[in-house]
Amino acid sequence: MRYEEKSKKQLIDEIRDLKSQLGKKEALFNSYKQQNKKESSEKRIFLEGLLHSIPDLIFCKDKDGKYIGCNPAFLHFLHYPNEDIIGKTDHDIFDRELADFFREQDFKMMEQGKPRTNEEWLEFPEGSFLYETLKAPLYTPDGDMMGLIGISRDITDRKKAEEKLIKQHDKMLSIFESIDEMIYVSDPKTHELLFANSFTRQFNKGNIIGKKCHEVFQNKDSPCSFCTNDKIFGEYLGKSYIWEYQNIKNNRFYRCIDRAIEWPDGRMVRFELAIDIHESKMAENALKESEEKFSVITKSANDAIIAINNGGLVTFWNPAAEKMFGYSSDEAFNKEIRSLIIPEQYNKIYKSSFSNFRYSGEGLAVGNTVELTAKKKDGTEFPIELSLSAIILKGEWSAVGIVRDITERKRNEQEMLQANIAAENANRAKSEFLANMSHELRTPLNSVIGFSDTLLEGYFGELNEKQIQYIENISNSGKHLLNIINTILDISKIESGKMRLYKDELNISNVIDEMISLMQPPALKKNIKMEVSFGHDIDLIEADEAKVKQILYNLIGNAVKFTEDDGSIKMKTRNENGNIVISVLDTGIGISSNDQYKLFRPFSQIDSDTSRQYDGTGLGLSLVKDLVELHGGDVWVESEFGKGSDFTFTLPVNSNEKDV
Numbered sequence: 001m002r003y004e005e006k007s008k009k010q011l012i013d014e015i016r017d018l019k020s021q022l023g024k025k026e027a028l029f030n031s032y033k034q035q036n037k038k039e040s041s042e043k044r045i046f047l048e049g050l051l052h053s054i055p056d057l058i059f060c061k062d063k064d065g066k067y068i069g070c071n072p073a074f075l076h077f078l079h080y081p082n083e084d085i086i087g088k089t090d091h092d093i094f095d096r097e098l099a100d101f102f103r104e105q106d107f108k109m110m111e112q113g114k115p116r117t118n119e120e121w122l123e124f125p126e127g128s129f130l131y132e133t134l135k136a137p138l139y140t141p142d143g144d145m146m147g148l149i150g151i152s153r154d155i156t157d158r159k160k161a162e163e164k165l166i167k168q169h170d171k172m173l174s175i176f177e178s179i180d181e182m183i184y185v186s187d188p189k190t191h192e193l194l195f196a197n198s199f200t201r202q203f204n205k206g207n208i209i210g211k212k213c214h215e216v217f218q219n220k221d222s223p224c225s226f227c228t229n230d231k232i233f234g235e236y237l238g239k240s241y242i243w244e245y246q247n248i249k250n251n252r253f254y255r256c257i258d259r260a261i262e263w264p265d266g267r268m269v270r271f272e273l274a275i276d277i278h279e280s281k282m283a284e285n286a287l288k289e290s291e292e293k294f295s296v297i298t299k300s301a302n303d304a305i306i307a308i309n310n311g312g313l314v315t316f317w318n319p320a321a322e323k324m325f326g327y328s329s330d331e332a333f334n335k336e337i338r339s340l341i342i343p344e345q346y347n348k349i350y351k352s353s354f355s356n357f358r359y360s361g362e363g364l365a366v367g368n369t370v371e372l373t374a375k376k377k378d379g380t381e382f383p384i385e386l387s388l389s390a391i392i393l394k395g396e397w398s399a400v401g402i403v404r405d406i407t408e409r410k411r412n413e414q415e416m417l418q419a420n421i422a423a424e425n426a427n428r429a430k431s432e433f434l435a436n437m438s439h440e441l442r443t444p445l446n447s448v449i450g451f452s453d454t455l456l457e458g459y460f461g462e463l464n465e466k467q468i469q470y471i472e473n474i475s476n477s478g479k480h481l482l483n484i485i486n487t488i489l490d491i492s493k494i495e496s497g498k499m500r501l502y503k504d505e506l507n508i509s510n511v512i513d514e515m516i517s518l519m520q521p522p523a524l525k526k527n528i529k530m531e532v533s534f535g536h537d538i539d540l541i542e543a544d545e546a547k548v549k550q551i552l553y554n555l556i557g558n559a560v561k562f563t564e565d566d567g568s569i570k571m572k573t574r575n576e577n578g579n580i581v582i583s584v585l586d587t588g589i590g591i592s593s594n595d596q597y598k599l600f601r602p603f604s605q606i607d608s609d610t611s612r613q614y615d616g617t618g619l620g621l622s623l624v625k626d627l628v629e630l631h632g633g634d635v636w637v638e639s640e641f642g643k644g645s646d647f648t649f650t651l652p653v654n655s656n657e658k659d660v
Helices: 008-053 072-078 096-112 156-178 198-204 213-218 278-300 319-325 337-341 344-360 407-456 465-495 508-525 545-561 620-630
Strands: 057-062 067-070 116-124 127-139 145-154 182-186 193-196 241-246 253-262 268-276 304-308 314-317 369-375 381-393 396-405 504-507 529-533 540-543 568-576 579-586 635-639 645-652
Touching: 057 072, 096 116, 096 127, 096 145, 127 156, 182 198, 193 198, 253 278, 304 319, 319 396, 337 344, 344 369, 344 396, 381 407, 407 465, 504 508, 504 545, 508 529, 508 540, 508 545, 508 568, 508 579, 540 545, 540 645, 545 568, 545 579, 545 620, 545 645, 620 635, 620 645
Parallel strands: 529 568
Antiparallel strands: 057 067, 057 145, 116 127, 127 145, 182 193, 182 268, 241 253, 253 268, 304 314, 304 396, 369 381, 381 396, 504 540, 568 579, 579 645, 635 645
16 A cells, blocks of 8 residues: 555554564663673673682783783782882883883783793792783784783792602602612503613613613513503502512513602603612522422322421421321411320420420430330330421521431341341350360360471481381371461450450561561462561550461462462551551452452351462461451451452550550
8 A cells, every 4th residue: 555545543553563563672782781780790700719719820911011900819918009010111010121021021921912921930938929910912802912811820839849849759759769779660561761861770780761661671563562561550540569470581580669750841751760679589599499398208208207396386297107106287286296296205394395396496315316105196215316496587496306216126026136136145165165165176286286296307217218207297287277276265265255355565577577478488379579668667556465476377378379480579667657568469460349348257268269279267367357356456368359458457556454
């Protein structure tokens, strides 16, 4: 509808409608304006409250360096009211040098157009303080720089703490450097070494800082499978982890102490101290091996092995002890030894001895092997042999005993004793029989020899050649038999203890010369050369002259008998340690080592085809041995079959007893 065609009423309604809409719009605008005003007021109040509550110093400056705003902390710091700050510059507040420094920092920040942080030491009557100040550009809503805003924080305490931490860190590293064990620090993420003490660097020969720990210590291209980072970080932070390993580079054992520590830059890093325990580990392994061997030995031993502590309680009881006494190891352990195996008759002496042992480690049986009586679980008593040793365990004396059941041995000893008594009785009877028989035989033999010699001397007429030969055989055989009887009689006397020595001073050189002269005729028949070599300082000795001659007669006689024609016999004497040493050496048939043990036994002869062609009873060397030992000497032989023999005996030069 055209405007001119509208009625007046319609126009009024439209105007009224427009006014109504305009009123609504105005009301909405006023509400929005009021809301914005309220929000701005709230934001301003919040911002002011925030600025008032922040302990840091906050300030704003225009381009000319004039303060246009600050928080209460800044006012409190300068001890100025707000009206004395706003509109002022640093030159109005601080001394010229400090104000110039502040202004220079402001210009640099505004020239760069970006935030800038610097540290500033401020001097005040109460002391020096270090502030960290952040300055940033301040812009208008249109984006034009209008000045700057600054936030300053007192970092004096933090700086001192950092310096203290650095000093502590340096001191810690200095201590690490002085330790002769491997110490290093590594980054848990990169595994790079951040620190290694001099001992570690010398061990690895070179600069290892920055290298991977697994490369340096284990020759590995990747982290070790036994890396302990998962044991010291995370939930284990602040706890140490102790472990042991064998280094593949030198095959030595180490005990490692790992822990997470804070590095000066604030990150948590891995610290490790590796202590060389190779010697102690070897000793530990040796001890373990020794314990295993001890366990095997004690378990397999036939003897009971028992240990008791300072209180007399059982601490060790091996299987043999279980079998011997009837108590199991569990039954015996920690029980008093006295109540287990010691018979009642030993209680008094045990209490006295053990009381002394507890404080001194000494006792009647300690260090000795003694025979006692023990009792079993069922009360049966039996003989034992006890070897007792004292040891110190945990600072106190303890005892270890090895117990052997000697029931069977005692039975055998008793049987042997009875057998020995029977043998001695039989030997005594034999000796008496031989002595009696010798006396009975000597009488007729002396008559045979006497009458034979009388006939040979021609007292009863001339004898023809045949008669002389027969009677000489009778005389020689009689004398030979008489010599055997005399030897048997001498041996019997020695065995029965009836042989007496009548000692006197005698010149041994003269005695030897006399015996050589006596044996010269039979030696000449075989063209045997005889010689004597007397040592220096050989003169008088104390001995039974007849017995010494008997010894020499037997030894020289054997040498002549067993030496082939054209052989040689040599006698030597020397003085040695208060004894005269006499040797008879021959070039005879010799004696094998297998036969030498028979030589000095009575009635014992070498069983060989070579020796059977020689006469003998096997009594001569037995008598030599008895007579030499009766003088306090010794006799022995050195010989090789086919190469001769060396019979040597000793006699003391001086004797305390004249007659034995």
